Amino acid sequence: MSKGTIYGVGLGPGDPDLLSVRADRLVRGAGHVAFFRKAGRPGQSRRIVEGMLRPDAVEIPMEYPVTTEIPLTDPRYNACLSDFYTGCTAKLRTLTEAGEDVVVLCEGDPFFYGSFMHLYTRLKDEVQVEAVPAITGMSGAWTATGQPMTWGDDVLTVLMGTLPEEDLIRHMGAADALVVMKIGRNIDKVRRALKAAGRYEAAWLIEFATMPNQSVCRLAEAEGKVTPYFSIIVVHGQGRRP
Template structure:
């Protein structure tokens, strides 16, 4: 039997209308669909494709063993996630080796801060893996603000909010335009770094970018109710323009 293919399919920032034609076609013809989710949740990626999967498709929810319960610097964190990714990759490998194609749903772009990358590195040399790129979540977020992110020679920096506060502030001070991902419980730290770097007054926060419940707010204004767990911070460049 010929081997199947594991497809890492980017879904874009959240609106199904922003998926690529290829992603839509693969999903609507899928026999096996895998996606990540937290325990007890349906999963953001799975919610995006509600009503798009064919009847009878076999779903494989991959539930994280840990998210924020253990600090990132705790050795158990990497150990638990490594075992989790190994188990998930083995399941996908078995399906592919028996001739089955599998669509793995990926929020945003599969190669940009996504969990699929950990599966990809474990599968790329043992089965066929095909990655379908997509619009990133940050692109959806800066578009939601209604202003271009970069002008002229502006330098854009993308930072993870998990970095130490001193590193965040230093890198923020050296850029023209800024995107901060992975805010979550790091929200207050990120805000302090923005203040230290002089960017706070220009910063926006976008929650659920390009989704029906999207919210856009300037940090200096009343942003009550916006959760940092599904948000991206944007600072627009102010560079050269004709």
């Protein structure tokens, strides 16, 4: 094992006040801070920690080579991202071999659909690496609706909007409580699936949960609206209660 440690630090859904005590301590004390971002953008995880970093902290932006430019089904998509993550791990490994600790900023929880997982699996057998858990984005979203998400024996189903429409319909129809993530350009497909599954009227759309520009409304009231990347749809469970 190398001398330094890599910390995948979960930052929660967006509000800096929702960081854990440990995450706050690691972020404020970090000498090297790495974070993912889209080319030409500051990066959401970096925005969350604005004003928290040491003045002498070395920032390491890791810019995705592709996001939506290539379809997920195109073999080039995975190949391109695989090369990207391999390059990122090499850079972080070099720092730990020199005895440096590195904090990797992670939106939400690092082990819940996060990019950090791809670094972790490549590094865990060679480098001292730890994941610091956090409040998930979906938790921030359903809390923003002001309604409990699950009751009694409700089964919570989490779906990606990138799934084929027939798969969405099948899972939505079987779910008690439902979360749909990765909406963006998949919104029309998700709407159709919710309608086909009979869940559309009960669905809520939450944008930028816990952030200053948070927006919460019934999905049916947002017809024709273009949803940003940080959008989540929830359908609350209605299960057993006293």
